[in-house]
Amino acid sequence: MDKKTNNGSEGNGKLPKGQLLLILIAVLVTLFSANLMRSYMMSKSQKEISYDAFIRDVDDGQIESVTVRSTQIQLQYKKDSEKYNPVIQYYTIPMNDLQLTDRLYEHGVKMKRELQDTTAMIETIINLIFPIALFAMLMFFMSKRMGGVGKSTAKVYMEKETGVTFADVAGEDEAKESLVELVDFLHNPAKYTKIGAKLPKGALLVGPPGTGKTLLAKAVAGEAKVPFYFLSGSDFMELYVGVGASRVRSLFKQAQQTAPCIIFIDEIDSIGRSRGGYGGSDSEQQQTLNQMLSEMDGMDSSKGLLVLAATNRPEVLDPALLRPGRFDRRVIVDKPDLKGRTEILQVHAKNVSLDETVDLPAIALATSGAVGSDLANMINEAAILAVKNGRNAVCQKDLFEAVEVVLVGKEKKDRVLSREERRIVSYHEVGHALVSALQKDAEPVQKITIVPRTMGALGYVMHVPEEEKYLNSKKEIQAMLVGYLGGRAAEEIVFDSVTTGASNDIEQATKLARAMVTQYGMSEKFGLMGLASQENRYLDGRVVMNCGDATVAEVDKEVMRILDEAYEEAKRLLRENRDVMDQIAEFLIEKETITGKEFMQIFRRCKGIPEPENQLTPAEKLEQETEKEIAKQNAETELAGQNQNEEMQEFPSAQDVNGDVQDVPKSEEEETKHQTNLEED
Numbered sequence: 001m002d003k004k005t006n007n008g009s010e011g012n013g014k015l016p017k018g019q020l021l022l023i024l025i026a027v028l029v030t031l032f033s034a035n036l037m038r039s040y041m042m043s044k045s046q047k048e049i050s051y052d053a054f055i056r057d058v059d060d061g062q063i064e065s066v067t068v069r070s071t072q073i074q075l076q077y078k079k080d081s082e083k084y085n086p087v088i089q090y091y092t093i094p095m096n097d098l099q100l101t102d103r104l105y106e107h108g109v110k111m112k113r114e115l116q117d118t119t120a121m122i123e124t125i126i127n128l129i130f131p132i133a134l135f136a137m138l139m140f141f142m143s144k145r146m147g148g149v150g151k152s153t154a155k156v157y158m159e160k161e162t163g164v165t166f167a168d169v170a171g172e173d174e175a176k177e178s179l180v181e182l183v184d185f186l187h188n189p190a191k192y193t194k195i196g197a198k199l200p201k202g203a204l205l206v207g208p209p210g211t212g213k214t215l216l217a218k219a220v221a222g223e224a225k226v227p228f229y230f231l232s233g234s235d236f237m238e239l240y241v242g243v244g245a246s247r248v249r250s251l252f253k254q255a256q257q258t259a260p261c262i263i264f265i266d267e268i269d270s271i272g273r274s275r276g277g278y279g280g281s282d283s284e285q286q287q288t289l290n291q292m293l294s295e296m297d298g299m300d301s302s303k304g305l306l307v308l309a310a311t312n313r314p315e316v317l318d319p320a321l322l323r324p325g326r327f328d329r330r331v332i333v334d335k336p337d338l339k340g341r342t343e344i345l346q347v348h349a350k351n352v353s354l355d356e357t358v359d360l361p362a363i364a365l366a367t368s369g370a371v372g373s374d375l376a377n378m379i380n381e382a383a384i385l386a387v388k389n390g391r392n393a394v395c396q397k398d399l400f401e402a403v404e405v406v407l408v409g410k411e412k413k414d415r416v417l418s419r420e421e422r423r424i425v426s427y428h429e430v431g432h433a434l435v436s437a438l439q440k441d442a443e444p445v446q447k448i449t450i451v452p453r454t455m456g457a458l459g460y461v462m463h464v465p466e467e468e469k470y471l472n473s474k475k476e477i478q479a480m481l482v483g484y485l486g487g488r489a490a491e492e493i494v495f496d497s498v499t500t501g502a503s504n505d506i507e508q509a510t511k512l513a514r515a516m517v518t519q520y521g522m523s524e525k526f527g528l529m530g531l532a533s534q535e536n537r538y539l540d541g542r543v544v545m546n547c548g549d550a551t552v553a554e555v556d557k558e559v560m561r562i563l564d565e566a567y568e569e570a571k572r573l574l575r576e577n578r579d580v581m582d583q584i585a586e587f588l589i590e591k592e593t594i595t596g597k598e599f600m601q602i603f604r605r606c607k608g609i610p611e612p613e614n615q616l617t618p619a620e621k622l623e624q625e626t627e628k629e630i631a632k633q634n635a636e637t638e639l640a641g642q643n644q645n646e647e648m649q650e651f652p653s654a655q656d657v658n659g660d661v662q663d664v665p666k667s668e669e670e671e672t673k674h675q676t677n678l679e680e681d
């Protein structure tokens with residue numbers, strides 16, 4: 001979702017440490033030179049006069065006042081004296097003169113005695129102690145900020161025991177399988193080295209954010225009961241030159257001392273980016289990477305030391321990292337499928353009280369495209385909702401609400417749309433839904449809402465897949481395209497103008513149409529030619545075209561044609577069903593949310609289709625069964641009339657959030673692409 005890999009560490013509000021250091025040095029230099037100047041000037045302005053000259057001046061009545069100190073007598077001449085000078089401080093060395101006081105008194109000279117030479121003392125302090133103190137501070141500061149350069153103990157995050165096991169990681173069976181082997185290496189390295197087998201030094205966990213890569217690495221450590229060292233590639237970004245490399249060195253050194261153990265490097269792409277590749281690798285990154293490479297080469301894996309690294313951008317990694325003896329194993333940690341999602345939900349629901357309405361597989365069906373961290377979030381969010389509503393167990397309705405919260409954000413109650421905006425959003429969403437309902441190959445509509453959400457959606461349509469699909473026919477994909485464009489088509493038909501609200505739809509539709517032409521071999525013009533390969537399946541990576549410029553232009557034309565065709569089809573469908581669209585949109589404007597049932601009722605009424613008798617959605621069936629069961633229970637215990645099931649009624653089966661949301665990890669299209677890919681392999 002919005003868990004984009006954060007490579008930079010800028011913008012944390014604090015002054016960069018380098019700058020602080022510079023400021024400190026500048027202050028020091030200024031103070032120092034100011035001091036030098038001052039004492040220079042002071043030595044200039046002090047002027048000694050002989051004792052007899054002093055006595056003469058006293059007798060002459062030229063002296064205004066004296067300050068007597070142990071080592072000198074400072075003289076202040078009267079303003080009208082010819083010796084008077086504001087910048088010169090006259091003094092004389094005291095003599096053993098017993099009459100001095102009387103003499104001064106006689107001539108009306110003001111007398112002051114200072115026991116200690118305070119100015120001298122202050123001067124010593126300023127000139128000696130203060131700079132020393134500042135220097136000491138500076139040294140202290142520098143040694144602290146270098147974080148142990150030269151010392152072997154840079155701060156490294158370590159867990160003696162992670163306590164995580166493979167049972168905590170749900171789904172991801174293939175990934176777990178290849179990691180189980182590594183656990184055995186760690187357990188008993190001698191068993192392998194005796195035969196002469198070389199143990200693997202590293203494995204690369206590759207997959208989209210939030211799929212449990214960190215969790216898997218911890219599970220390997222937990223299963224092998226070895227310490228777990230953790231380092232995140234992005235931590236290196238804020239460091240000074242040389243610090244990254246030294247951190248890597250000290251990490252490996254520490255790890256080697258506690259072997260067998262696991263070193264886990266998250267976001268390895270931020271240090272392991274291809275040297276001299278695009279993005280401009282800086283020398284600091286290179287140094288760190290080189291250090292890592294040489295540490296791995298020098299590592300003795302027979303001691304049971306294993307380096308795991310995670311990335312969602314394997315294609316940017318330096319090939320040197322992937323060579324034999326380094327991260328030569330690749331473990332794919334992909335987005336979970338329906339079964340995987342069900343299992344992840346079950347793992348996280350283990351410690352949550354659920355009531356009998358809860359149907360986790362239905363939630364899994366509704367969350368195509370969600371990853372482990374999303375699902376974990378949903379369970380937690382549902383638990384919070386249950387507490388908020390004063391219940392002591394989570395029900396299915398909480399879970400469905402949590403799905404929406406995680407995928408499209410919370411309802412934004414304070415965001416009030418104007419009447420005109422509500423009309424436009426309503427028609428837009430009804431356009432999507434109606435087009436889907438009219439095309440037999442599209443999924444039935446489950447819910448439409450125009451309550452704005454925090455993650456940016458003004459409204460959206462939920463679909464219910466009857467089952468999870470891994471392969472889509474050309475017809476289904478075309479229907480999907482028409483569905484994506486239905487919102488914009490409705491706007492054009494009704495308001496004769498279009499808004500920015502459809503930008504995400506258009507992006508999705510274009511991606512899908514392009515994939516039809518270049519990847520699925522679904523265009524007549526280009527046939528089966530594979531024109532592009534997706535650079536990164538794990539993020540919304542760019543697609544690399546494998547053909548010449550002329551062909552690229554042709555592809556663009558073909559994509560445009562497909563989109564135009566789909567748009568025309570959407571408009572045709574909506575024009576022919578204008579009355580249905582108006583009625584549903586009116587209902588939506590008034591109610592803000594319309595359920596699939598209500599939608600179909602209006603739809604059927606307008607189209608003159610009789611209400612089907614016994615055609616229930618799976619969730620409705622479930623609901624009925626649960627009701628029956630409760631009734632039975634009630635009869636058995638002779639308790640009557642408590643329908644604990646009320647809350648669920650609005651929420652039939654599984655749903656698929658599909659709409660104008662920027663960040664929803666999208667589902668059908670991606671799933672289709674991915675599965676099609678698998679098919680090709």
Ligand SMILES: Nc1ncnc2c1ncn2[C@@H]1O[C@H](COP(=O)(O)OP(=O)(O)OP(=O)(O)O)[C@@H](O)[C@H]1O
Pocket residue numbers: 003168169170171172208209210211212213214215216266310312344347371372373374376
């Ligand atoms: N397969 C899974 N089974 C159970 N829980 C999971 C699974 N995948 C993710 N989670 C939950 O999501 C949380 C985050 O996952 P984790 O940090 O391991 O993902 P990641 O792939 O390392 O993500 P990133 O790339 O953002 O670091 C986990 O702590 C766990 O609660």
Ligand SMILES: [Zn+2]
Pocket residue numbers: 428432487488501502505659660
């Ligand atoms: Zn839309």
